[in-house]
Each structure stands twice: as C-alpha cells, then as structure tokens.
Amino acid sequence: MTYKNYPMVSRVVFGRGSFNQLDEILAPKRKGRNAPFIFYVDDVFKGNHWLTSRISLSYNDKIIYIPTNEEPKTSQIDQLVEDIILEYSELPSGIIGIGGGIVMDVAKAVSLMLTNKGQSKDYQGWDLIKNPAIYHVGIPTISGTGAEVSRTTILTGPVRKLGINSDHTPFDQVILDPELTKDVPTNQWFYTGMDCFVHCVESLNGTYLNAFSQSYGEKAFELCQEIFLEDHLSKEESQDKLMMASWHGGMSIAYSQVGVAHAMSYGLGYLLGVKHGIGNCIVFDHLEDYYPEGVAMFKKMKEKHGIELPQGICADLTDAQFNTMIDVALSLEPLWENAIGKNWKTKITRDVLLKLYKKM
CATH class of the missing domain: 1.20.1090.10 (Dehydroquinate synthase-like - alpha domain)
Incomplete structure (x- = not known):
C-alpha cells in the first residue's frame, strides 16, 4: 500500500492584525527591482483604503482587482498569466491572493501557470503539473472554503469544472487574520x-x-x-x-x-x-x-x-x-x-x- 506524501502550507501566521506583517514577510522573498509582487485583491475591497492602504508597493509591484461575481475560468487565468509575461521582463517575486476562495484559487493557478507551459485547461485533473509554482501567498478575507490550505484550485474550463490538483498548488505562506472577515454580509x-x-x-x-x-x-x-x-x-x-x-x-x-x-x-x-x-x-x-x-x-x-x-x-x-x-x-x-x-x-x-x- 502506498500512502499519500501530502504537501502542507509551509508557513502560517495567525492573529488579529497579522495582516500588518505582510511587508516583513515578503521582503526576504523579493528577487530584485524587476521582479514585482503581484497582489490579486477581491474587488469588494476596491476603494476600501482600510485594507489596501496596508499593502505597500515598491518598484513595479501591482494590485489587480479580481471580480468575484463568478468562479474563475481557465481563460481568465491564461489571460492574467499572459498579461504578466508581456508586462515584465522577469518572473514575479511572488503572487499574493487577498480575498475569498475565488481570489485565492486565481493566485494559486497563476503562480502555477507562470512556470508550466501551455493552457490551464490542460492541467485540470490530478497531478498533471510538472514544475513548482512561483512563491505564492494566501490571505483569506472570508472563512470556510479551505482554499487557503488545499492542494487544488477550482477552475471552470471549456468542457468541465475541475481543479488543478497538485503537490505544487498549496500556498508557501498563509496569513490568517480574522479581522479581515469583519464586513462579510x-x-x-x-x-x-x-x-x-x-x-x-x-x-x-x-x-x-x-x-x-x-x-x-x-x-x-x-x-x-x-x-x-x-x-x-x-x-x-x-x-x-x-x-x-x-x-x-x-x-x-x-x-x-x-x-x-x-x-x-x-x-x-x-x-x-x-x-x-x-x-x-x-x-x-x-x-x-x-x-x-x-x-x-x-x-x-x-x-x-x-x-x-x-x-x-x-x-x-x-x-x-x-x-x-x-x-x-x-x-x-x-x-x-x-x-x-x-x-x-x-x-x-x-x-x-x-x-x-x-x-x-
């Protein structure tokens, strides 16, 4: 019998206000001024300075708001990956997903597809990813999906809705700050x-x-x-x-x-x-x-x-x-x-x- 050698999230910080430690957590991971951090943020926070003012951007870092009225699609992931490849001369230092399950799945999928050739629909299934993702961080702003800890990223493709399930999917770092969930309806x-x-x-x-x-x-x-x-x-x-x-x-x-x-x-x-x-x-x-x-x-x-x-x-x-x-x-x-x-x-x-x- 073979047992699953299961990957865990390697680092996690928990506590009210722990989101304020984001800068010091990311700093050692920066690979240089041409390798930005990309922050995917749930678009419910657009114009909400309470959250976004605490993300400090340096060099070419960028915040991209992700609409969450529908689940992520493989075509959306491919577009986000292409945008990064066309805009930057180097791979990002990291991808940070701040939001609910949808945004965390987008962050996981993009970080995988930046290092694996082809289209994301080709990786829907179990253990099809060959290369490790780039550094990626999950910060849930609503609780329940388990996306912050899972080895899958749920995507709707042209023929099916199925996750990219792989050992390379889980986040390298998760920040669990319950305060971020305070305004959930x-x-x-x-x-x-x-x-x-x-x-x-x-x-x-x-x-x-x-x-x-x-x-x-x-x-x-x-x-x-x-x-x-x-x-x-x-x-x-x-x-x-x-x-x-x-x-x-x-x-x-x-x-x-x-x-x-x-x-x-x-x-x-x-x-x-x-x-x-x-x-x-x-x-x-x-x-x-x-x-x-x-x-x-x-x-x-x-x-x-x-x-x-x-x-x-x-x-x-x-x-x-x-x-x-x-x-x-x-x-x-x-x-x-x-x-x-x-x-x-x-x-x-x-x-x-x-x-x-x-x-x-």
Missing part, C-alpha cells in the same frame, strides 16, 4: 461557512476516512456547531473560530475527499454559474438519503440564521442541460468513490442524479 458568511460544514460531513462519512482526516474533520465539525448553533460567542470569537474551522476542514479533505454535495455542486456551477458555497447549500439541502444527520443539522442552522435558499433553479432546464450537469458531476470519480464506495457506479446512475437535480 450574513448570507455570504453562512454560505461559505457551510462549505466548511459540508467538507466535514462529507469527509467524516466517507470511505476514505482515516485517523488523520478524522482528527481535523471532527475539530472543524465541532467548531461549526458552536458557531452556527450556539449563542455564547462574541462576534470576534466567532470570526476567530470560523477561520480555524476553515483551516481544519480544508486539512480534513486534503487527506481524504469530499462527496455527493460537492460533485453535484460542480454541475450547477459549470452550467448555471452558481457559486460554490451557495451551490453546496442548494444541493446539500436535498441529501437526506446520503447524510441524514448532517442535513438535519444544516436545516437547523439555516432556520436559526433566517437563510432562504433559492428554489427551482433547475425548473426550466432542457434534457440536454440536465445531461451536461450530470456529465460534470459523474466525472468527479474520487468524490463518488469516497461518498459511496468502490461500487458507486451501480448506485449513482444518471437517473438518480436527474431526480435530485429536478428537486433543486
């Missing part, structure tokens, strides 16, 4: 937090479960229950704990895998452009047959926070559109194997998925 906080909760449920109920993933998954699950079902936490404590839940949830799936909700959510994302967190919620709401206890708890959380999920998003789809979503979902074989077991193909038929999608 309630709905967004809930959907992204539920991404973490669903990670835990799928990991803890999966056939890939082992003591490593279980220890992280149980901690994240416990934190999610405390944050979303109990009333004793201050806003600051809740922010701190959700940031830790996100990290632990990400670590849990790193050494196992996600399951049914994620596989089906990729279908919604690919066809309808539904964002990942809310997509997971829409799917998970209908998965009592697979995760009865987790779904019951999710419904309680939803009620407690007054969250109304979109209904009927698949109501007017054609057979061809349903088939596209089903194709995307079924292509994620490791997720189904984790959720159902080696014989998953006998249980997860196109008809089973069609019935589920029609409920959404």
Whole structure:
C-alpha cells in the first residue's frame, strides 16, 4: 500500500492584525527591482483604503482587482498569466491572493501557470503539473472554503469544472487574520461557512476516512456547531473560530475527499454559474438519503440564521442541460468513490442524479 506524501502550507501566521506583517514577510522573498509582487485583491475591497492602504508597493509591484461575481475560468487565468509575461521582463517575486476562495484559487493557478507551459485547461485533473509554482501567498478575507490550505484550485474550463490538483498548488505562506472577515454580509458568511460544514460531513462519512482526516474533520465539525448553533460567542470569537474551522476542514479533505454535495455542486456551477458555497447549500439541502444527520443539522442552522435558499433553479432546464450537469458531476470519480464506495457506479446512475437535480 502506498500512502499519500501530502504537501502542507509551509508557513502560517495567525492573529488579529497579522495582516500588518505582510511587508516583513515578503521582503526576504523579493528577487530584485524587476521582479514585482503581484497582489490579486477581491474587488469588494476596491476603494476600501482600510485594507489596501496596508499593502505597500515598491518598484513595479501591482494590485489587480479580481471580480468575484463568478468562479474563475481557465481563460481568465491564461489571460492574467499572459498579461504578466508581456508586462515584465522577469518572473514575479511572488503572487499574493487577498480575498475569498475565488481570489485565492486565481493566485494559486497563476503562480502555477507562470512556470508550466501551455493552457490551464490542460492541467485540470490530478497531478498533471510538472514544475513548482512561483512563491505564492494566501490571505483569506472570508472563512470556510479551505482554499487557503488545499492542494487544488477550482477552475471552470471549456468542457468541465475541475481543479488543478497538485503537490505544487498549496500556498508557501498563509496569513490568517480574522479581522479581515469583519464586513462579510450574513448570507455570504453562512454560505461559505457551510462549505466548511459540508467538507466535514462529507469527509467524516466517507470511505476514505482515516485517523488523520478524522482528527481535523471532527475539530472543524465541532467548531461549526458552536458557531452556527450556539449563542455564547462574541462576534470576534466567532470570526476567530470560523477561520480555524476553515483551516481544519480544508486539512480534513486534503487527506481524504469530499462527496455527493460537492460533485453535484460542480454541475450547477459549470452550467448555471452558481457559486460554490451557495451551490453546496442548494444541493446539500436535498441529501437526506446520503447524510441524514448532517442535513438535519444544516436545516437547523439555516432556520436559526433566517437563510432562504433559492428554489427551482433547475425548473426550466432542457434534457440536454440536465445531461451536461450530470456529465460534470459523474466525472468527479474520487468524490463518488469516497461518498459511496468502490461500487458507486451501480448506485449513482444518471437517473438518480436527474431526480435530485429536478428537486433543486
């Protein structure tokens, strides 16, 4: 039996105000005046000097705002990489992603594609990246996706929505500053937090479960229950704990895998452009047959926070559109194997998925 030799984030700093240490963390990594740092910043912070005034730019450093109304596309990554190659004579000293899962995935993907030839769509899958990425840093401003710790970067390509899963994907440095999450709107906080909760449920109920993933998954699950079902936490404590839940949830799936909700959510994302967190919620709401206890708890959380999920998003789809979503979902074989077991193909038929999608 071979065991996964799993790459971790090699450096992490945690604490309120730790974002202020960005300069001193980056300084030793600068390769010279022609090798800039590129900062990809969630465009929600455009004009928000509270955050951007703390990024000090030297030489040719640049802030680029990344729109987050839709998930990253392979064509977008290729364009960002080309922009850097055309503008600078040397490779950047580093890529820094400041934002939610979308922005962190963009930073990871660009840092990989600067050192690997061709188009990013050619690397969607498992272990296709050959060369190490350039130095890259992740700074989450919302908690739950686990993107800050994962070995994947989720991209929508011409034919599928699938991550670049590789040992070179994880960040070299992560800064976890819970203060950066202070202005997240309630709905967004809930959907992204539920991404973490669903990670835990799928990991803890999966056939890939082992003591490593279980220890992280149980901690994240416990934190999610405390944050979303109990009333004793201050806003600051809740922010701190959700940031830790996100990290632990990400670590849990790193050494196992996600399951049914994620596989089906990729279908919604690919066809309808539904964002990942809310997509997971829409799917998970209908998965009592697979995760009865987790779904019951999710419904309680939803009620407690007054969250109304979109209904009927698949109501007017054609057979061809349903088939596209089903194709995307079924292509994620490791997720189904984790959720159902080696014989998953006998249980997860196109008809089973069609019935589920029609409920959404």
